[in-house]
Amino acid sequence: MAMFFSLMFTTVVISLFLFQTVSSSIDFIGSSQSIKDGTTLVSKEEMFEFGFFSLGNSKNRYVGIWYKKIPVQTVVWVANRCNPINDSSGLLTVNSNGSFVLTSQNKSVVWFANSSKQAKKPIAQLLDTGNLVLREEGDINSENYLWQSFDYPSDTTLPGMKSGWDSSRGLNRRLTAWKNWDDPCPGDLSSGFEDERGIYPEVYYMKGTTTYFRTGPWNGIGFSGSPDKRPSQLFDNHILYNVNEFYYTYNIKNKSVISIIVLNQTKSVCQRLIWMEGDQSWRSYISIPKDNCDYYGHCGANANCMISDAVGCQCLKGFKPKSPLKWDLRDWSEGCVRSNQLNCPKEKEKDEDGFLKLDGIKMPDTRNTWFNDGMNLQECRVKCLNNCSCVAYSNRNISGEGKGCWIWFGNLMDIRQVPDNGQKLYIRLPASELATEEDRKLRAIIVVAVLGSLSGMILVGFYVCRKTMRGKNYERTPENRTKVDDFELSLFSLATISTATDNFTVKNKLGEGGFGPVYRGILEDGQEIAVKRLSLSSQQGLNEFKNEVKLIAKLQHRNLIRLLGCCIHGEEKLLVYEYMPNKSLNSFVFGQAQSKLLQWPQRFQIICGIVRGLQYLHHDSRLRIVHRDLKTSNILLDNEMNPKISDFGLARTFVGDQTAGNTNRVVGTYGYMAPEYAFRGQFSTKSDVFSFGIMVLEIVSGKKNISFQDENNTGLTLIGHAWTLVKEGRPFELVDVHLKDLDVNLHEVLRCIHVGLLCVQQRLVDRPNMSSVGLMLGSDNELPKPKPPGYFMETDSQERDHSSSKPDSFSKNTMTMTMVMDR
Incomplete structure (x- = not known):
């Protein structure tokens, strides 16, 4: 017992x-x-x-x-x-x-x-x-x-968790959203890979049996629907597919960072969230869908969805709207059909079908495809031509030199504009569509030029083209000048430019941008020039060339670059500028040696000069102009370090009371684009203000926004870092290390940081105009408190969800600013 x-x-x-x-x-x-x-x-x-x-x-x-x-x-x-x-x-x-x-x-x-x-x-x-x-x-x-x-898994993916198939164990790891914030029972929204065989290496988001969104296929580097292929500072992404397994997983490089992927039934279907310890809240790093083009099949079959404020659709080359009336009413659901039928099987008297290369897009839905990982791209082309059902082909893997073959059948579904995604799609077209492509481009140029002249806007680019097509080689003489309003523009011959630049020798190359390389040259009269040469592989073309000629010919200001002339000869398109001996601001701000030479008085002078130039473009010139590609490499410095805004190839003009516009073609430079422009194609003078704010923070800090990485590797952008430092009362930690040992005007530095944050606020209505910026920098008046900036993290969404039981991605604006006055 x-x-x-x-x-x-x-x-x-x-x-x-x-x-x-x-x-x-x-x-x-x-x-x-x-x-x-x-x-x-x-x-x-x-x-x-x-x-x-x-x-x-x-x-x-x-x-x-x-x-x-x-x-x-x-x-x-x-x-x-x-x-x-x-x-x-x-x-x-x-x-x-x-x-x-x-x-x-x-x-x-x-x-x-x-x-x-x-x-x-x-x-x-x-x-x-x-x-x-x-x-x-x-x-x-x-x-x-x-x-x-x-x-x-439930509705959340954690680092190290696999999403995908394991056929040997009979697993299909899919996320399923909660019905609502208080009921974790699965709703009708799910995400995962559709096929355990790995044929369709892309993630599909489904509402019941209806496809809601897809990532685009994995191509060896990333998902083709994702525009940013730069290695992330925060995450390592990995996909494995073999006989038994096919899954996606990610890991966090910095173990101090807490991040999750959450699927939910709200407007933002899927979010990658990061825990912000300082704010004690979750912040959205990226969310999908981010715009209407992300919704599956928004434009129907054989159409490209273009990013803009009111999203529009374009039929692919060689296709036309299936229902023109609905198309005009902005109902694109029925998509597009071929304008002319393919020549397959080939008829003797007709030319063989060909292919049109299309890049900068999300690859079509892969569920109706065939692939062979052992083929190269040329073999893939032959395979497609020999199959009358094949409508397009591409590499399956674009890493390295590219490998594998992918061919599509039937309609091409769910294509959208994704600049610089690195993958090319070759669309099958009848020879008749391809043969007249160059002729159509030429006719389009002439029509645009004639229409422009009718409205009183003389296009110098067309004038030069017309002279060139007549076979004449124009020299820079008084007889060979064209007049745009009251401004005379010289027309240079190719021989003159070639002699001036020593036949475009490498030693005379000053740099290279989106337009192409820029060379230093000396004319026979001893004048130094800078020659911008359009590269054949440039993403910009004749329209941008004409645009820059037309705009700069009408603009005269001490803080704008001066165009001396231009030349078109065959494939050569050249712009001739005044030479800037100190090159670009980019080389001074970010160069290790030159940054030490750029002391604070010069930096402040440059900031104020840029303000004057932008104020002229936005308010004081005969045309209201939005630059759309402001960045430090497009700010040139003369021999007295005066800044001059350059590169107007992407600029747009407003007339009358117009203050904003939309575009289906978002162009510019990653890291400088305002959120409303990058995501919705909406541009205005306020989008230039955002870019200016980025430049101000870069000039103060000596760090690039596009590649910024702080010591704690938190994933903050330069904007987010500046906001955090100011919010925590440590704004001077942002200042370039090359300035900290020098006698700097602390009041000016702090005021520039404050103005920079005002310019990069998320909402364009909160940003000041350039006239106000000039007044802020030139006075001691109290400044308004900035609201949270755009692009706080590497990628930051404008869509944010919040709830008591799931992460809240909002943070309060508790920022204060203390002004430090000179003694």
Whole structure:
């Protein structure tokens, strides 16, 4: 009897110890042990917690995993998603054969999970990755886990979690969104790979059986629907596909960063969120869909969706609207059909079909395709030509020199504009469509020129083209000048320019931009010139050339570059400018040696000069002009370090009271574009103001916004870094290290940082105009407090969701600014 009571006492002590330690940060339990409501498992580093919880005002109890270190309730996995317990009687047990069993008060089974094989001595452990695993005691090899929550995701993807197929184990790891913020039961929204064979290496977001969004196929570098192929400073992305597995996973380079991917039923279907410790909130790093072009099939078949404020669609070359009337009414759902039928099988008297290269797009839906990873691109072309059903082909993998063949059949679905995505699609067209392409371009140029002349706008580019087509070679003489209003423009011969630049020798090359290379030259009269030469591979073309000639010929200001003349000879298109001996601001601000030479008075003088130039463009010139490509490399410096704004190839003009415009072709430079322009194609003088704000912060800090990386590797952009420093009362930490040991005007520095942040505010209506900027920099008046900037992180979405039970991506504006006056 004594032994019996002793044994009972020991059992009670062990049970009490168990539940005491479970509530004291124990991370595992063994066979036949349980977790009851009110006790939890906590991972070793106390990152995650596992146990019972409720959502919002509901009394329903669920079992799941959440972040322990984050005060905002962030649930990342739920076991009994659709079968909650309505009281606190829940009990989760690990039984002897290695299975989870969740029971309620009446001992009925609420949820269970079986191990993949018979267990000998199973234990359940919560890892610091957020993965709940069943494993054999003593075996920590992840390949031998009996069961793991990572294989059965809810609505959240954590770093290291695989999304995709494992056919050998019969797994299909898909995300399914909660019905709403207080109900984790799966709604109709899901995401994942469609095919376990790896034929379709792209993620599809489905609402029920309807495709809602897709990423575009994986091409060896990234998903073709993603415009940014630069290596991320925060994430390592990886895709594996072989006979047995096909999955996507990501890891975070900086372990101090907390980031998740969440699928939800709200407007932002999927968000990558980052926890901001300073704000104690989640911030959206990227979200989809980001615009109307992201919605699957927005433009129907065989059409390209173009980014703009009111999204428009364009039929692919060789296609026309299936329903022109609906198309005119902006109903693009029926898409486009061929204008002329393909010549297949080939008729003797007709030319063979050909292909039109199309780049800067998201690849079409791959669910109706064929592929061969052993073929090269030329073999792929032949394969397509020999199959009358083939309508397009491309490389399957574009890494390195490219490899693999992909051919499409039927309609080309869900194409959208994605500049610089690195992949090219070759669309099959009848020879008749391809043969007249150059003729059509030429006719289009002539029509534009004639229309322009009718409206009183003489296009100098067309004038030069017309002279060139007559076979004449014009020299820079008084007789060979064309007059635009009251401004005379010289027409140079190719021989003159070639002699001046020593036949475009490398030693005379000053640099290269989107237009092409720029060369230094000396004319026979000793005048130094800078010659911009349009590259044959340039993304800009004759329209940009004519645009720059037309605009600069009409503009005269000491802070704008002066155009001396131009030349077109065959394929050569040249612009001749005054020579700037100190080259671009870019080389001074970011060059290690030259940055030391650019002291604060010169930097402030340059900022003020840029302001004057922009004020002239936006307010004081005969035309209201939006530059659209402002950046430090387009600010040139004369021998007295006076700034001159250059490169007007992408500029647009406004007339009358017009203050904004939209475009289907977003052009410019990554890192300087205003959010409304990059995402919606909306440009205005305020989009130039945003670019100016970026330049101001770059001039002050000596760091590039496009490649900025702070010491803690948080993923903040230069804008986000500046905002954070000012908000924390440490604005002078932003100042270039080359200035900190010098005598600088602290009042001017701080005022420039403040004005820079005002210029990069998210909403364009909050940004000042350039006239106001000039007044702010030239006075001591109190400045308004800036609101949160755009592009706070590497990629920042304008769509933000918030809730009590899931991450809130808003942060409060609690910023203050203290002015430091000169002594």
